[in-house]
Amino acid sequence: MQNRCIIIGAGHAAAQLAPSLKQEGWQGSIVVVGAEAQPPYHRPPLSKTFLAGTKTIDQILIRPQAAYEKHGIELKPGVRATGIDRQTKTVQLDNGAALGYDKLALCTGSQARRLPLPGADLAGVHYLRTLADVEAIKANLADTRQVVIIGGGYIGLETAAVLRTLGLEVRVLEMMDRVLQRVTAAPVSAFYTRVHTEQGVTIETAKAVTALAGKQRVAAVHCEDGSHYAADLVIIGAGILPDVELAQAAGLQVDNGIVVDEYALTSDEDIVAAGDCTNHPNRLLDRRLRLESVPNATEQAKTAAATLCGKRKPYASHPWFWSDQYDMKLQIAGLNQGYDDVVLRGDPQNSRSFVAWYLKAGKLLAADCINRPKEFMLAKQMLAQGTRATSADLADETVDLKALVGEHPG
Amino acid sequence: MPQIIYIEANGAEHEIDVPAGNSVMQGAIDNMIDGILAECGGACACATCHCYVDADWVEKVGPPSDIEKEMLEATPQPQENSRLSCQIQVTDELDGLIVRLPESQY
Ligand SMILES: Cc1cc2nc3c(=O)[nH]c(=O)nc-3n(C[C@H](O)[C@H](O)[C@H](O)COP(=O)(O)OP(=O)(O)OC[C@H]3O[C@@H](n4cnc5c(N)ncnc54)[C@H](O)[C@@H]3O)c2cc1C
Numbered sequence A: 001m002q003n004r005c006i007i008i009g010a011g012h013a014a015a016q017l018a019p020s021l022k023q024e025g026w027q028g029s030i031v032v033v034g035a036e037a038q039p040p041y042h043r044p045p046l047s048k049t050f051l052a053g054t055k056t057i058d059q060i061l062i063r064p065q066a067a068y069e070k071h072g073i074e075l076k077p078g079v080r081a082t083g084i085d086r087q088t089k090t091v092q093l094d095n096g097a098a099l100g101y102d103k104l105a106l107c108t109g110s111q112a113r114r115l116p117l118p119g120a121d122l123a124g125v126h127y128l129r130t131l132a133d134v135e136a137i138k139a140n141l142a143d144t145r146q147v148v149i150i151g152g153g154y155i156g157l158e159t160a161a162v163l164r165t166l167g168l169e170v171r172v173l174e175m176m177d178r179v180l181q182r183v184t185a186a187p188v189s190a191f192y193t194r195v196h197t198e199q200g201v202t203i204e205t206a207k208a209v210t211a212l213a214g215k216q217r218v219a220a221v222h223c224e225d226g227s228h229y230a231a232d233l234v235i236i237g238a239g240i241l242p243d244v245e246l247a248q249a250a251g252l253q254v255d256n257g258i259v260v261d262e263y264a265l266t267s268d269e270d271i272v273a274a275g276d277c278t279n280h281p282n283r284l285l286d287r288r289l290r291l292e293s294v295p296n297a298t299e300q301a302k303t304a305a306a307t308l309c310g311k312r313k314p315y316a317s318h319p320w321f322w323s324d325q326y327d328m329k330l331q332i333a334g335l336n337q338g339y340d341d342v343v344l345r346g347d348p349q350n351s352r353s354f355v356a357w358y359l360k361a362g363k364l365l366a367a368d369c370i371n372r373p374k375e376f377m378l379a380k381q382m383l384a385q386g387t388r389a390t391s392a393d394l395a396d397e398t399v400d401l402k403a404l405v406g407e408h409p410g
Numbered sequence B: 001m002p003q004i005i006y007i008e009a010n011g012a013e014h015e016i017d018v019p020a021g022n023s024v025m026q027g028a029i030d031n032m033i034d035g036i037l038a039e040c041g042g043a044c045a046c047a048t049c050h051c052y053v054d055a056d057w058v059e060k061v062g063p064p065s066d067i068e069k070e071m072l073e074a075t076p077q078p079q080e081n082s083r084l085s086c087q088i089q090v091t092d093e094l095d096g097l098i099v100r101l102p103e104s105q106y
């Protein structure tokens, strides 16, 4: 019988892992099971162009269902794996079938973190993680005037930007003292607060939400400090949790994500994992990470595919991320955790184009580039090459950064 | 349906039918061509869908936008005929278009 590889989860990681298996020379069959109803789709547009209505479902599919079939990949949307038996090497599916595997890949991603708020089950209260979530939000928009978004992270702010542009009254309630507190420096938070305010969004910080109120549909949001806000639509963006349930039940090592090595291998030598669900080492950064980004999912998936084919291609790259809000394209190179200095290039107070460089002991860690695509590209190269640059050079618009980066990197 | 010819850095050639309206990047992704990564899925945010447009086609394909141009300038090996393939929309006029893929997208 032919070898079989089963991929559990059909998101970004799976959509890369399956074709990469073919490219790495996998001769057996490939079966992908995904709990969502659609073939793998691009998740970032959910809070951007898809919510805005400028892209349709077909336009956000990573590729159409037929493309998988054409390349001999059996993709089963709408099927959830409910258990893994590592002794008999079978996966139990919710359609009653059990499927044997030789190799297994876990690409289960993550889920929106649920807030145990009274009233969270009222109509008009939504999370934003899946296509189905966004379709439910869109179905509500026709009779929505006032939106409250709980959580001022990237997804919350992107959603605010889209709904404001659609003409709704939008308020963002953030628990911390500033939006994006976990991920950016104060000047960048201040910048996004300014722009959202200019666009007519109200941002309130240090607001701990305690309850949602309403009869059938939500009508108000109550905060710990006694304040309350009218709302006919509430969107909760309170972060995510890696989806480790199956791995845990199967006895794989789990610790803030499925624990894998730099080859994406779990504690079972026939099982790899890739994407949001993993806790993996990064030798460039000299520590373990769990990341929530598309590039992480796709690159780790390639490593995982190589591993399943008996090759060794360690996964080690500098993280990057992007976020679109209004007319602003934010591109982030690197991870800023542990920075001790922030250097600005450009004017975040009066313009919509600047870079915030993050340094630690004079070494570049990361760069937030707002409408600065060229600096973003160069920042990636500087990180890859370990380029040294002084704060003065980074801040000075007249210094050509390209000259600092080696000629033909990569 | 317009046919696009992708030539990888190692010389491997793929003749692919790509529906009008799709991007040149999407044609490569649908057909699992290795040389285009497209990490951002066409959001013009990653420049990992870089390609070189065949000299005979440069005019028909047209120039990049400002953002795209800035990204291209900072790719590992930019050339005059560089484009981000996610920003090239396939039309009937582009039937026969030849694009070459760089050795590496990083
Ligand atoms: C609104 C939004 C905006 C975002 N914007 C950006 C952005 O701009 N840039 C960026 O880099 N990243 C962004 N992200 C993050 C990015 O989408 C994720 O990092 C990425 O989707 C991770 O891919 P994945 O394959 O690991 O997981 P997922 O895409 O979450 O896919 C996992 C899939 O597995 C399925 N699954 C789980 N368990 C099972 C099971 N037992 N059986 C079958 N199927 C199962 C799930 O239903 C899901 O479909 C955004 C995320 C969201 C929600």
Ligand code: FES
Pocket (backbone or CB within 6 Å): B025, B037, B038, B039, B040, B041, B042, B043, B044, B045, B046, B047, B048, B049, B084, B085, B086, B087
């Ligand atoms: S796919 Fe990312 S820029 Fe083209």
